[in-house]
Amino acid sequence: MDNSHIAIELIDVDKHFGAVHANDKVSLTVKTGTIHGIVGENGAGKSTLMSILYGFYQADSGHIKVFEKDCKFTSSRQSIDAGIGMVHQHFMLVENFTVLENVILGTEGGALISESLEKARKELTRLGVEYGLEVDLDTPVESLSVGILQRVEILKGLYKGAKILILDEPTGVLTPQETDELFRIFTSLKEQGVTIILITHKLREIMSITDQVSVMRDGKMVAHRQTNETSFEELAELMIGRKVLLNIDKSESKSGSPVLKVKNLHVSNEQGIERVKDVSFEVCSGEVLGIAGVTGNGQGTLLKALTGILPLTEGSIEVFGEIITSNNHLGPKILRELGIAHVPEDRQRMGLITEFSASESALLGYHNDKQLNQGLWLKKSLVRDNCESLMSAFDVRPADPKLKSSNFSGGNQQKLIVAREFERNPEVLIIGQPTRGVDIGAIEFIHKRIIAMRDAGKAVVLVSVELEEIMSLSDRIIVMCDGQITGKVDAIDAEERTLGMMMANVLNPSETNQEAQP
Amino acid sequence: MNEFLLNTLDATLRYSTPLIFASMAGLFSERSGVVDIGLEGKMLIAAFISAAAASVFGSPWIGLGAAIIASCIFAMVHGFATITHKGNQIVSGVAINIMASGLTMVLGLAWFKQGGQTPALANDERFLSITLPGVDIIDYIPILGDIYRELISGHNILVYLALLIVPLVWWVVYRTRFGLRLRAVGENPKAVDTAGLSVDRLRYKALLIGGILCGIGGAYIATAHNAQFTKDMTAGAGFIALAALIFGKWRPYTVLSACFLFSFLKALEDRLQSVVIPGIGEIPVQFIEATPYILTVILLAGFIGRAIPPKAVGEPYIKEL
Numbered sequence: 001m002d003n004s005h006i007a008i009e010l011i012d013v014d015k016h017f018g019a020v021h022a023n024d025k026v027s028l029t030v031k032t033g034t035i036h037g038i039v040g041e042n043g044a045g046k047s048t049l050m051s052i053l054y055g056f057y058q059a060d061s062g063h064i065k066v067f068e069k070d071c072k073f074t075s076s077r078q079s080i081d082a083g084i085g086m087v088h089q090h091f092m093l094v095e096n097f098t099v100l101e102n103v104i105l106g107t108e109g110g111a112l113i114s115e116s117l118e119k120a121r122k123e124l125t126r127l128g129v130e131y132g133l134e135v136d137l138d139t140p141v142e143s144l145s146v147g148i149l150q151r152v153e154i155l156k157g158l159y160k161g162a163k164i165l166i167l168d169e170p171t172g173v174l175t176p177q178e179t180d181e182l183f184r185i186f187t188s189l190k191e192q193g194v195t196i197i198l199i200t201h202k203l204r205e206i207m208s209i210t211d212q213v214s215v216m217r218d219g220k221m222v223a224h225r226q227t228n229e230t231s232f233e234e235l236a237e238l239m240i241g242r243k244v245l246l247n248i249d250k251s252e253s254k255s256g257s258p259v260l261k262v263k264n265l266h267v268s269n270e271q272g273i274e275r276v277k278d279v280s281f282e283v284c285s286g287e288v289l290g291i292a293g294v295t296g297n298g299q300g301t302l303l304k305a306l307t308g309i310l311p312l313t314e315g316s317i318e319v320f321g322e323i324i325t326s327n328n329h330l331g332p333k334i335l336r337e338l339g340i341a342h343v344p345e346d347r348q349r350m351g352l353i354t355e356f357s358a359s360e361s362a363l364l365g366y367h368n369d370k371q372l373n374q375g376l377w378l379k380k381s382l383v384r385d386n387c388e389s390l391m392s393a394f395d396v397r398p399a400d401p402k403l404k405s406s407n408f409s410g411g412n413q414q415k416l417i418v419a420r421e422f423e424r425n426p427e428v429l430i431i432g433q434p435t436r437g438v439d440i441g442a443i444e445f446i447h448k449r450i451i452a453m454r455d456a457g458k459a460v461v462l463v464s465v466e467l468e469e470i471m472s473l474s475d476r477i478i479v480m481c482d483g484q485i486t487g488k489v490d491a492i493d494a495e496e497r498t499l500g501m502m503m504a505n506v507l508n509p510s511e512t513n514q515e516a517q518p
Numbered sequence: 519m520n521e522f523l524l525n526t527l528d529a530t531l532r533y534s535t536p537l538i539f540a541s542m543a544g545l546f547s548e549r550s551g552v553v554d555i556g557l558e559g560k561m562l563i564a565a566f567i568s569a570a571a572a573s574v575f576g577s578p579w580i581g582l583g584a585a586i587i588a589s590c591i592f593a594m595v596h597g598f599a600t601i602t603h604k605g606n607q608i609v610s611g612v613a614i615n616i617m618a619s620g621l622t623m624v625l626g627l628a629w630f631k632q633g634g635q636t637p638a639l640a641n642d643e644r645f646l647s648i649t650l651p652g653v654d655i656i657d658y659i660p661i662l663g664d665i666y667r668e669l670i671s672g673h674n675i676l677v678y679l680a681l682l683i684v685p686l687v688w689w690v691v692y693r694t695r696f697g698l699r700l701r702a703v704g705e706n707p708k709a710v711d712t713a714g715l716s717v718d719r720l721r722y723k724a725l726l727i728g729g730i731l732c733g734i735g736g737a738y739i740a741t742a743h744n745a746q747f748t749k750d751m752t753a754g755a756g757f758i759a760l761a762a763l764i765f766g767k768w769r770p771y772t773v774l775s776a777c778f779l780f781s782f783l784k785a786l787e788d789r790l791q792s793v794v795i796p797g798i799g800e801i802p803v804q805f806i807e808a809t810p811y812i813l814t815v816i817l818l819a820g821f822i823g824r825a826i827p828p829k830a831v832g833e834p835y836i837k838e839l
Contacts, residue, residue: 056712056837077714092709094702095829105702106713108695116695 005032006068007164007195008053013062015048022048023059024219030164030212032067035186035196037206037227040216041239041439042410046199047089049216050166054086055079066164080106085157086166091149095142099135100124103156120159127158131188146294147178154185164195171205175294176467176500183209201440203235204468215239240441250451253475255287259319259459260306260428266314267298267305274313275301277483283428288450288460290474290491292467294503298483299463300345303432306461307342308332319428336365341421345432345463347410351417354406358396359387361405362420394419395445411442418446422453429453429460435469447473467496481505524668526785531669531677532743533781536561536752538680539735540759541766541773542687543728547593549691549768550724551704551830555611556596557732558756559618564589564736566622569636569747570629572643578741581643585740586733592618593729594722601721604834619750626747636740636747645674645742676738683731688770700724704828707835717835732756761814767825780810 008030015023022045030036040046051057053064055073064071066082073079076086093102100117103124109116121137128134133151141149150170157165171179186196186209198210206213207227215223215238223238260283267276275298283289293299304310306317308324308331317324320338324330332342342365344350352361363372363383372382387401394415396408405413418434434450435443450473454460464470470477477494479487479502487502540557547554564585572581592614599610626634650671657663691697699720703710707717739755740747758780765780766773787806794800 054712055714075714075716076712080714086712088712092706092712094705094709096705097702101698102709105698105709106715108698111695112693113695113698114693 006030007032007034007066008197009063009065009068010049010053011063011065013049013052013059013064015045015052015057015059017048021219023052025062026216026219026221028214028221029224030195030197032163032195033190033193034211035190035198035209037198037200037210037213038216039200039203039206039213039235039239041201041441042437043439044216044239045219046216047168050086050168050197050199053079054084054166077106080160080162083161083163084166085154085160085162085164087150087153087157087168087170089168089170089172091146091153093141093149093152096140098138098140099144099152099155100137102141102152103137103159107160123159124155127155131158131192132185133158146173147175147181150174150178150182151185154189158194162194164197165189166197166199168199169201170198171200171202173295173465175503176496177504179205201239203232206235207232217241236440240439248447248451248472250473251455253287253454254457255475256285256457258282259285260461261318262306262315263318264315265302265305265312265317267301267310268313269301269304269310275483276305278315279480279483279485280315281478281485281488283459283461285427285459286454286457287475288454288462288473290470290477291461291463291480292470292477292499292503293463293465293480295465297480297503299480300432301483302480303342303345303430303461303463306430307340308335332365339427341424341426341429343418343421343429343431343434345436347413347417352405352413354404356405357402358391358405358408358416359383359401362387362390362401362416364420366420366424390416390419390423393423394449409439411438414438414446415442418449422449427458429458431460432463433465434462435464435466443469467499471496471499479503520664522789524664526782526789528669528672529785529788530778530782531673533784534777535677535680535743536735536739536755537759537762537777537781538684538774539731539738540756541762541777542683542770543731543735544760544763545687545691545768545770545773546700546724546731547728548763548831549700549704549828550721551707551828551833551835552596552600552721552725553607553611553832554596554725554728555608555760556592556614556618556756557728557759558752558754559611559615560589560592560729560732561736561739561756562615562618562622562750562752563592564733565740565751566626566636566736566747568733568737569639569740570625572639572741573630573637573746576640576643578639578643578645578737581741582734582737585737586730589733589736590726590729593725593732597722597725600834601718601725604836607832607834615756622747623749626749634749639741639745643741644745645676645738647672647674648678674738674742676734676742679734680738684770684774691770696723701828704830707830711835711837721835735759758810761810764825764827765814768828779813783809 006029010026010028012025012027013023014025026049038046048057052059055076055078058074064073066084071082100120104116104120109119124137133155135148135151135155141152154165170182174182189196200206210227213225213227213230214221215235217239263280265276265279266274269275279302281289291299301310305312311329312324312326314326322330348354352364363386372378372386384401391399396412396415396419434446450460462473471491471494474491477489477491478485479499481503482505486505540561544554544557567588568581568585571584572578596610596614599605600607623634626636630636653667653671656666691700699710699715703717703720711717739752744751762773762776762780765776783806787803790801790806791803
């Protein structure tokens with residue numbers, strides 16, 4: 001394939017959403033047959049730009065050229081016809097359809113589906129062999145793992161004749177092994193002349209797989225680089241506009257006696273399905289215990305049990321001399337008063353109320369506090385002062401207590417929640433996904449604060465799906481898979497590869513014959 | 519006893535016809551992701567218009583055509599509110615029901631001045647029973663002859679149409695391109711949008727099909743089952759059809775069985791009035807009337823198995839990432 005050909009050219013693409021200027025005269029050139037990375041913080045406008053290219057949104061102004069032909073996309077259909085396929089961050093699959101049905105949706109051919117199904121079956125088998133993307137075509141997609149679903153999405157694009165594949169944050173939900181596998185697929189696609197656009201905020205992926213990289217910040221395209229001529233540090237600086245500290249300086253932990261003891265814990269989720277199975281661990285004062293695992297392997301349920309939101313079905317949790325069992329349930333309010341703070345996994349749904357003002361969100365859970373009340377009523381000035389002091393302590397921007405919670409960026413929402421929980425000086429911190437969807441600047445800030453709490457002698461339980469985060473913050477790491485603990489390691493000995501295998505539970509001797517997904 | 523059973527089953531078929539049309543209408547609409555609580559209203563307006571047109575123009579077929587048009591207009595109003603303007607589907611459906619109830623009375627009073635009723639239809643203005651060929655021959659065979667004569671033969675054409683429409687619906691939903699897209703748009707409209715298809719257009723099509731089917735159902739009630747329009751004559755058939763749709767888990771054949779079950783209860787109700795059952799006493803009619811709803815509630819409570827609705831049903835599709 002001649003690399004001099006241009007697959008995509010975007011010229012001065014501009015897009016507003018109300019007052020938000022999502023794309024500000026963005027230009028981009030992607031060469032045929034290359035892997036082109038687009039990096040930027042959340043909200044930098046990457047996804048919007050790609051959705052415009054995919055015809056999902058229409059640009060306010062600007063030009064799009066695909067394979068050097070002018071294009072005007074008013075629906076995804078035209079973009080597909082021009083040879084563009086997109087794998088969205090959240091898969092666009094119909095869950096109760098089979099793989100085959102999902103693939104043909106939108107390009108069925110005739111009015112009856114039986115013929116198209118047979119045609120697609122042949123074509124997909126061929127594509128599967130050619131690109132190493134074999135998938136069982138008759139399985140309903142709801143029973144497939146995320147790694148396989150991603151293949152289905154890629155196959156879907158290829159089947160529709162895509163010569164250019166856009167992937168939006170494709171590795172967010174994958175184990176390291178699945179990520180490696182995905183990158184292997186990328187390489188084989190590239191060899192066949194497919195152009196790949198990879199959107200991510202993970203610089204490591206950019207460095208390891210792409211040929212070119214473009215950086216976006218605040219809706220603008222700020223730089224284009226050859227990947228082999230740039231560096232981790234330079235890209236990070238371009239992304240946020242200043243130097244960042246990527247590695248956390250932390251001293252050795254001075255851990256004390258166990259504060260939180262979990263014994264043979266079993267917990268069922270809201271639907272009554274057992275998600276935590278026989279989990280035991282201890283957390284000492286002055287240490288961070290990291291809990292790693294792919295999303296949905298019981299970590300969320302565990303967090304809810306530790307904070308009193310869900311009752312236990314078996315086992316016990318011992319904290320501050322109280323023993324919580326299935327018969328002795330202590331709710332979130334009591335636990336919070338005892339000194340357990342909780343930064344929930346899902347900040348939009350559990351961390352704050354998006355319709356509330358910042359000052360209201362900043363007192364959730366502490367609304368009975370004497371410092372905020374006067375008689376029967378919340379005292380407005382106290383509530384405002386409380387929020388103002390949290391905002392200044394944690395650098396929440398804009399520092400406006402009256403602003404609606406939903407109008408803050410993800411990072412600032414998270415900082416507000418962290419501030420609310422940390423500033424009460426709790427003894428035990430239960431933290432879920434502290435930096436999910438948070439920009440690099442805020443990540444750095446939140447990480448420093450977590451370490452500061454540890455150094456102040458607090459016991460910290462940290463759940464995260466970001467292995468890097470777990471590895472850099474934790475003193476000890478446990479790995480969960482399917483509700484069970486599948487590995488325990490000290491952070492010093494932890495390697496990404498071993499953790500990944502624990503996350504997929506392939507180290508377990510009883511299941512050694514079960515290979516990791518090829 | 520045999521005659522009692524045959525008569526009850528015969529009545530079951532007659533009662534089930536509007537339920538089948540309405541529940542198949544609901545199946546299209548809800549499979550596409552639009553809650554259709556307005557089945558009742560659409561059937562009511564169709565019943566009124568069919569009786570009015572049949573009476574004025576002297577033909578049940580003209581009545582049927584007018585009924586379909588009226589019902590489709592109501593369906594499109596629902597679509598305009600919920601698809602184009604992303605309005606709340608329940609509110610719009612309730613509005614349709616109220617509008618139909620009021621409009622039929624107002625128009626009835628204005629046009630016919632008979633207290634809201636339409637004039638009684640003469641026989642050639644109605645759909646009449648058809649005697650199927652071969653009744654005389656099969657009649658000599660015991661049991662089978664009775665079943666053929668009493669149960670299978672002797673219904674009007676719309677009853678047979680209802681029975682034929684179910685396999686047709688199944689075929690459309692599971693075997694055609696439109697059906698695939700219909701099922702997809704009710705489960706994950708975003709997947710449909712990103713596949714380059716128009717969510718709105720698919721939903722409008724589904725509602726239009728629903729409008730046609732409700733139109734036929736309404737015409738059946740006024741011009742086949744009865745011989746004139748009377749106030750609120752659909753009497754909850756649209757809601758029972760909705761219950762049958764849920765009870766039948768949005769699948770054509772199971773929905774059909776639910777329609778039969780509910781109609782059987784209704785037929786039984788007519789026959790069990792003031793019948794004293796030994797040991798139990800007289801069964802209150804209200805109890806039998808309430809049975810379809812009670813059964814549906816029991817089902818929804820999870821005793822018979824979970825009814826999982828199309829995932830996106832009830833949510834207007836708003837394009838965002």
